[in-house]
Amino acid sequence: MHRRQFILAGLAIAGTAALGVPLWHYSVSAQPDNRALVFSAILPALLYGALPADDTAAAAALQRTEQALHDFIPYLPKRQQQELDQLINALAHRVSRLAITGYWVTVQELTINARLQMLQRWRESYLVILQQAYHGLRELLYGAFYGQPEHWQNLNYTAPRFR
Amino acid sequence: MIASNHIDASTLQEDQHFAADIVIVGTGAGGGIAAELFAKAGFNVLLMEEGAWYQREHFVMEERWAYPQLYQEGAARKTRDQSISILQGRTVGGSTTVNWTTSIRTPEPTLAYWQSEFGLNFSAEHNLTPFFELAEQRLHIQAWPVPPNPNNAKLQQGCEALGWEYSVINRNVNGCANLGYCGMGCPINAKQSMLVSTIPEAMRLGATLISRISVRRILWRQDQVIGLVAVPVDQYFQPRADIQLTISAKHYILAAGAIGSPALLLRSNVPNPSGRLGKHTYLHPTVISGAIFAEQINGHHGAPQSIYSDQFVWPKAREEIGYKLEVPPIHPVLMATKLVGMAEQHASLMQQFNQLQVTIALLRDGFHPESQGGTVHLDSAGQPVLDYPLTAYLWAGMRRALLSMAELQFAAGALQVMPINHQAQAYRSWSEAKAAIAELPLVPLQQTVVSAHVMGGCNMAASADNGVVDSEGRHFQLENLSIFDGSILPTSLGANPQLTIFGLVWRNCQRLIAQLNL
Structure with missing residues (x-):
């Protein structure tokens, strides 16, 4: 089975199981609003404990990380970009709320704890597609955050400067 | 230029x-x-x-x-089911x-x-x-004359404590400043x-x-x-x-x-x-073991690889897969993406970044009927995707490798050892780690597997x-x-x-x- 079909089938099973609704289709093309919405919902949960305590500093760190994601994603193979956007578009869509988040609300309406529980459930899911979503998003988002020198204070690390 | x-x-x-x-x-x-x-x-x-x-x-x-x-x-290259990350x-x-x-x-x-x-x-x-x-x-390939950095030194010390073989690595460098990058x-x-x-x-x-x-x-x-x-x-x-x-x-x-x-x-x-074109692609599938030490390891500094151990590469039991022990350099993104957990748990591990020692075990794939490697496929854009099935034979080798690495890290003085598996914990003694690793679920995605060597096809x-x-x-x-x-x-x-x-x-x-x- 082609991977894209596989993703749709996986989401369809999740959706059907949770909602009793038939197959739906999510676009594989990038929708910038959806990316921003999903990243801004998941990042504060994933980075809980790593973000600065100060609200302004935390907001700046999140902004930097979202920009880093925006800069990095075009380097992924087109196939992977499409899969990522399909996941993001599904997450951002209200119809998917129970299937994907496990709650009758969209991801950005969840508390930090509920967002972490959602990610945890993906990790433990019997659906490979949700496990892949957990691992894929986790690597992408942590990579984007810890790639920024401004976020290395907690690590007590600075890269050597040469020039 | x-x-x-x-x-x-x-x-x-x-x-x-x-x-x-x-x-x-x-x-x-x-x-x-x-x-x-x-x-x-x-x-x-x-x-x-x-x-x-x-x-x-x-x-x-x-x-x-x-x-x-x-x-x-x-x-971010990965195999088709996303279970193996490939650095190339x-x-x-x-x-x-x-x-x-490493040469x-x-x-x-x-x-x-x-x-x-x-x-x-x-x-x-x-x-x-x-x-x-x-x-x-x-290419100026010579034995590295500088003492190993602490990350590699722990591999050496663990081998010495356990009586395991180890070697100093030959490197293709000329005028190396031991930066680590x-x-x-x-x-x-x-x-x-x-x-x-x-x-x-x-x-x-x-x-x-x-x-x-x-x-x-x-x-x-x-x-x-x-x-x-x-x-x-x-x-x-x-x-x-x-x-x-x-x-x-x-x-x-x-x-x-x-x-x-x-x-x-x-x-x-x-x-x-x-019929062999694009088939029998090998990866040295690699599993990872993190360890926290009391002292500073600073694995980002110094020649990234200077010691390896071939203690387990050619096991006497020929039906078992062999594995080579090495260490990787420790940099923020490489570590953040591989360390397990989320939120505070992940953040607190990252805070111990400079006390972290990491050992890797590279499995010698391709020498057994149950290790026939992967297959290169093409996606709809004609770009390659590698399908690499992980067999019971490979998982058994990975479990032994995780055990060897934990034993080695405790022998070198580790306070805690963390097999990089999404169901694993940080263990405080070799006996605790040994019992836990024996029960870890070794399945795709839960067990982190990486590769930096692509061969065959x-x-x-x-x-x-x-x-x-x-x-x-x-x-x-x-x-x-x-x-x-x-x-x-x-x-x-x-x-x-x-x-x-x-x-x-x-x-x-x-x-x-x-x-x-x-």
């Missing part, structure tokens, strides 16, 4: 044709050695590379720049520009296995030793990668380099390659469709790596009577029945095509591959030059 014999294909405005005696697709360990030897022998050489021609002034020692610019798929270079110099400099000759038992299974004779007058010596001399491109040109050695020499002798070009198809008729069709890549290294570049040569050398070379041949529908063999190329890298069906890269290896090696590729390609180039000069 601006050189008259460098063309950045992304700047080309219209279709163009290039011609040469020898065209080489790929500039890594294989393509780099071939470029210099053919240029020295007086051939008109054209070198092509999908990545960019970055040089030391670009190498800023930051992962956020290095991964998207120097690695395949932004260093994509820049002028290929993986030699970003590897950790090990092909292990004798590996060569013996190739002889028995593939009829390949590398003994007596066919010995590769003279070619390893040539490569070692050319080899994986992001050497900022002082100390690493003797193809980027600073054979490629500039080939260009000085007249070779032309085309960077940011992706070869899409080999045109062939009967037993001859008649040309290549290529396109420029865009700023994100994605193949473009607006311009077509064609290339013709007398002899074609494929050196695009063990995923890239089979992918190009598959796109071109070349004859494949053995166009394997060499004595007979066309079970190989894509002969023992000299010549394609069995296409007379003027050679494959000079890690894709010709019939199994994994049980050692880091660059020196094997240097030596093998050096020998194969000498033979091809003699044949073409007849």
Whole structure:
């Protein structure tokens, strides 16, 4: 089975199981609003404990990380970009709320704890597609955050400067 | 650097044709050695590379720049089910520009296995030793004389405490300042990668380099390659469709790596009577064990690899897979993406960044019926995707490897050991770790598996029945095509591959030059 079909089938099973609704289709093309919405919902949960305590500093760190994601994603193979956007578009869509988040609300309406529980459930899911979503998003988002020198204070690390 | 014999294909405005005696697709360990030897022998050489021609002034020692610019798929390449992450270079110099400099000759038992299974004779007058010596001399490969950094020293201390074998690593460096950023491109040109050695020499002798070009198809008729069709890549290294570049040569050398070379041949529908093209791709599947020490490890500083242990590479029980123990450099993105957990748990591990020691175990795949490697497929855009099934035989080896690493890290004085598995915890004693690792669920995605060595897919063999190329890298069906890269290896090696590729390609180039000069 082609991977894209596989993703749709996986989401369809999740959706059907949770909602009793038939197959739906999510676009594989990038929708910038959806990316921003999903990243801004998941990042504060994933980075809980790593973000600065100060609200302004935390907001700046999140902004930097979202920009880093925006800069990095075009380097992924087109196939992977499409899969990522399909996941993001599904997450951002209200119809998917129970299937994907496990709650009758969209991801950005969840508390930090509920967002972490959602990610945890993906990790433990019997659906490979949700496990892949957990691992894929986790690597992408942590990579984007810890790639920024401004976020290395907690690590007590600075890269050597040469020039 | 601006050189008259460098063309950045992304700047080309219209279709163009290039011609040469020898065209080489790929500039890594294989393509780099071939470029210099053919240029020295007086051939008109054209070198092509999908990545960019970055040089030391670009190498800023930051992962956020290095991964998207120097690695395949932004260093986020994964197998089809996403269970194995693959680090592979994509820049002028290929993986030699970003590897950790470890240089090990092909292990004798590996060569013996190739002889028995593939009829390949590398003994007596066919010995590769003279070619390893040539490569070692050319690339300044020597035992690393500086004491290991603490990350490597812990591997050594663990081995000493347990009476396990270990060796000091030979490195291809000249004037190394022990910085620790080899994986992001050497900022002082100390690493003797193809980027600073054979490629500039080939260009000085007249070779032309085309960077940011992706070869899409080999045109062939009967037993001859008649040309290549290529396109420029865009700023994100994605193949473009607006311009077509064609290339013709007398002899074609494929050196695009063990995923890239089979992918190009598959796109071109070349004859494949053995059925082995793009199959039996090996990865040295690697598992990871983290450990927290009381003292500072600072694994980002110092030669990334200077000690290895072959204690378990060739187990007496031949039905068991062997594994080599090494360490990786410890940088923020590499660690953040591999350490398990989320939120506070992950953040607190990252806070112990400088106390973290990391050991890796590279499994020697390809020597057993249950370890037949992966298969390169093409996606709808013609881009490669590697399907690599993880078998019960491999999982059993990974469990033993996780146990060995935990035992070693505690023997070296670790306070806590964390097998990198999403169901594992931090364990405070060897007995606790031993009991827990025995029960860990080793399944795709839950168990983190990585690879930095891609081998096979166009394997060499004595007979066309079970190989894509002969023992000299010549394609069995296409007379003027050679494959000079890690894709010709019939199994994994049980050692880091660059020196094997240097030596093998050096020998194969000498033979091809003699044949073409007849």
